Amino acid sequence: MENLPLRFESIFSADCIIFGFDEGELKVLLIERNEEPFKEWFALPGNFVYENESIDEAAERILYELTGLKGIYMQQFYTFGEVNRHPQGRVITVAYFAMIRLNGQKELKPVTNYARKAVWVSVKDLPQLAFDHTEIFKKGFEKIKNKISYQPIAFELLPEKFTLTQLQNLYEVILNKKLDKRNFRKKMLAYDILKELDEKQKGVSYRAAKLYKFDKRKYSKYFHNELSFGKE
Amino acid sequence: MENLPLRFESIFSADCIIFGFDEGELKVLLIERNEEPFKEWFALPGNFVYENESIDEAAERILYELTGLKGIYMQQFYTFGEVNRHPQGRVITVAYFAMIRLNGQKELKPVTNYARKAVWVSVKDLPQLAFDHTEIFKKGFEKIKNKISYQPIAFELLPEKFTLTQLQNLYEVILNKKLDKRNFRKKMLAYDILKELDEKQKGVSYRAAKLYKFDKRKYSKYFHNELSFGKE
DNA sequence: AATATACGGTGTATTTTTTACACTAAGTGA
DNA sequence: TCACTTAGTGTAAAAAATACACCGTATATT
Secondary structure (H helix, E strand, O other), rough: OOEEEOOOOOEEEEEEEEEEEEEEEEEEEEEOOOOOOOOEEEOOOEEEEEEOOHHHHHHHHHHHHHHHHOOOOEEEEEEEEEOOOOOOOOOEEEEEEEEEOOOOOOOOOOOOOEEEEEEEHHHOOOOOOOHHHHHHHHHHHHHHHHHHOOOOOHHHHHOOOEEEHHHHHHHHHHHHHOHHEEEEEEEEOOOOEEEEEEEEEOOOOOOOOEEEEEEEEHHHHOOOOOOOOOOO | OOOOEOOOEEEEEOOOOOOOEEEOOOEEEEEHHHEOOOEEEEOOOOOEOEEOOOHHHHHHHHHHHHHOOOEEEEEEEEEOOOOOOOOOOOOOOOOEEOOOOOOOOOOOOOOOOOEEEEEEEEEEHOEEEEHHHHHHHHHHHHHHHOOOOOOOOHHHOOOOOOOOOHHHHHHHHHHHHOOOOHHHHHHHHHHHOOOEEEEEEOOOOOOEEEEEEEHHHHHHHHHOOOOOOHHH
């Protein structure tokens, strides 16, 4: 093959790993493909980057088309550019992860034509994915496992008001390990990035827990403190 | 503008931040551009990704063309895709950093035509760079500052055999802070990733220090231990 | 009203890690 | 042999991480 710049017939796309937390499980939003190749396979949501948009904007658009949500926490984490990753030609993809608050609603009606439907799947039983999306998912999951220990991204997955137990559960699910309740609370409160509310949990059949919310102001003051829940 | 996939007229490139350590200074390899736009400006070495190569291969090629070196430690760290980052059209670039052993040699004869020459510049007095390369450099430098504290990448910049003082100097230069000699040695040796050699430093006009080398075998045993020189 | 149930919420002692700190030893060059 | 320069070393104090168990309180049940 000749040495030509990737100019014609080359395409790039952005793919998104969209995480949600529901009923104690960490979930990913997958689409069922409506087009060849890999028609009817599950895949990460993704689409081409248009000429007039940045890659970040493309990622935001993909998320919006699927969920109707804007202003969501998203982060680029890796670019996949193997020559044969796409069976129909050269495609380079920039991968993002995003975290959204589920708040119970689970049905999504994607407005894109490349997907026939979108479903939330627990990360524990992820099906085989189209293209190299399984690899992309693994890399992104590793990334957030890592990142959650030193940056307050977990809050993005919880309702605005949450209990410390809910927060701990989320950490436990992502890190896939049990944490000690007293130590977790001590540490989390010591970071001083949570605001204790006057409200309490409702609708539980036992003693209601205090609600907290993430305090962005306080956080930015201490931006350098790394949260650490890695070793316990 | 229409919403078209970035198919025609779109280009991507790989840009490399190539670090070297010499005479106690951290340096970057810059090229002086030989072509418009930004002719005669300094820039990060970079080139288009060809159709028949992965992005990683493109990055390796760029490094090879400039330095004649292969098998160098390189890592992708971010992809820059703003619409107007290149004055002549849409270019997306995947950025890498690389670390090479300088061993004194400083003259490089680039064999590419986009560069008239390549020079080592201290990171402390980096000139203005073409395109958004200053931003790319900053992001990459942050990345290695971060990474050096938990992965043994610093060794890539040193000669195969080095003294603990040389290693400490390198950490100090990258982290831009003084470290305590005793604590540095204690910690570094405790990781048990260095092999003490029988040899000593030569050609110094004072007591010669012991030489060490990085022991990859030992390192992979304890791959999970994060080196940490972040807080002192 | 009494009781059972389930989670909420709290403190302390121990171990480990990090930090701060200063002098003698050894080799070189004059 | 003396002056100079860097090599090489240990300990004590502070901070952070860990391990660990019980009572309190709201709700549901009888």
